[in-house]
Amino acid sequence: MKTDAANSKLQAYFERAAPFRIIVASFVLIFVPLTALLLVPNYYEWVPYLVVLEVVGLGVTHFFITLAVYLQRDTLRYFNSTAKNRLIYFVAPPLILFALALLPAINAEAKYPLFTLYLFRAVRLADFFHVGRQSYGMLQIWKRQAGDAIPRWHRSGENAFFVGMAFLQWRTSNQGGYFANQDPISTMLALGLLGLFLALAVGYLTAMGRGGGTSMLRPLMYLTMQAACAASAAYQTRLYLTALALHYVEYHMIMGPRCFYTPLDTRHRVDRANAFLRGHMIFFYALLLLVVVVFEARNHVTAPLTPTTSFFVHIFDGIFLLHYFIEAFLWRFRIPHYRETLLPLYMRPWAEIRREAKESPNPPAAGSRSALPALGVILIALLIAHTQGALASAGAYLTRTLGKPAYAQNQFEFGLSLARAGELGRAREHLQVSLEHEPNSPQTRMLLQEVDEHLRARGGSASPP
Secondary structure, eight states: OHHHHHHHTTOGGGGGGHHHHHHHHHIIIIHHHHHHHHHHHHOOOHHHHHOOOOOIIIIIIIGGGGGGGGOOOOHHHTTTTHHHIIIIIIIHHHHHHHHHHHHHTHHHHHSSSHHHHHHHHHHHHHHHHHHHHHHHHHHHHTTTTGGGGGTTTTHHHHHHHHHHHHHHHHHHHHHTTTTOOOOOOOOOOOHHHHHHHHHHHHHEEEEEEEEIGGGGGGHHHHHHHHHHHHHHHHBBBHHHHHEEEEEEEHHHHHHHHHHHHSOOTTHHHHHHHHHHHTTTTHHHHHHHHHHHHHGGGGGGGOSOOOHHHHHHHHHTHHHHHHHHHHHHHHOOTTTTTHHHHHHHHHHHHHHHHHHHHHHHHSSSOOSSSGHHHHHHHHHHHHHHHHTTTOOOOOHHHHIIIIIIHHHHHHHHHHHHHHHHTTTTHHHHHHHHHHHHOOOTOOOOOOHHHHHHHHHOOTTTOOOOO
């Protein structure tokens, strides 16, 4: 027991059991149940709210938390060290935000439909590729303890697997959001990726028998979980929202040490601001969530907007593309700055890093007292909102603009899948519910009419639409 305790103190951040358990928990408790609720026909009206809670609470926050790297003096100094860095970290980000904000301001989707179609297809590919790169990188971390037991070809095979899954997901999204099993390219790619996954799994199991032992279990489990998530999005694009649960949770875990355990120099203003947030973690995340809520409200501004007003309302529309862009550089360990600052943070014994942080003049929040100011502000804001009727108005607004449309779309998807399977009676029930929540949906009316025509034909010979 003493040996195990001593070894745990020598473990680096990702070598401990807790990070991997959290990722497994996100798979079991978020991805699996939400995906099942989106695939198995049901009448639960609260399902869309759970998905929104996951996407907004974990997902949109993970886009904005990237900006926390700009709150560190040493990082800013590196960003400003060369003309190339200034272009990457200071010029490109606002250009991305301005370009994406300009699209709704000039009504680009209506005026330039072909341009916006290909633009957002390219962005979607960048999204799939970005998620795959993080999954590949995290897999290399889980393999570190395995040493040389894993075959050398695995690294190239894993890279090919995640790149291939990104293209398969992209192809599905471009084909109406459903896997086209009659498309030979999609079918061949899917079969090839399945074969590659099985070969990788066999490689891990073989390495386990050759001396790798239980150290093979983490990378094998992680590869299996990410393969299941990616495959669900390749099957139906709408499942991509739940498939991202692991990606979101991982990213918050990755950014944790970078936000709260990097050395600070409070002689500089930016590090003083960081030190305050570091001492009040709940306030930091409450502030992050507030930014996200304001961001999500941008599409629901009801007053007539001039192009200029629309531009400023949508100024952060490109936060996701900014995230993809900056993330392509933030973890390049071959760059001396990142190698010198991040390797000691992630590869040294975590107990040692935490001890140094506690002994520093600006320790991270450790107890409940540091949370009291943040909790007080949140409770006062909620009390004011309640007394002003704002909470009830917000609930009604969410139901009207988000809950009912999402629930109606979900019922339509159930009706469509059941109709394709020939279960016309059950399909009609779900389509009717969809139409009750979204009466002006032409796609639901057309499908319901088609189902009714087949039902009127009667008999077992009625073919599905």
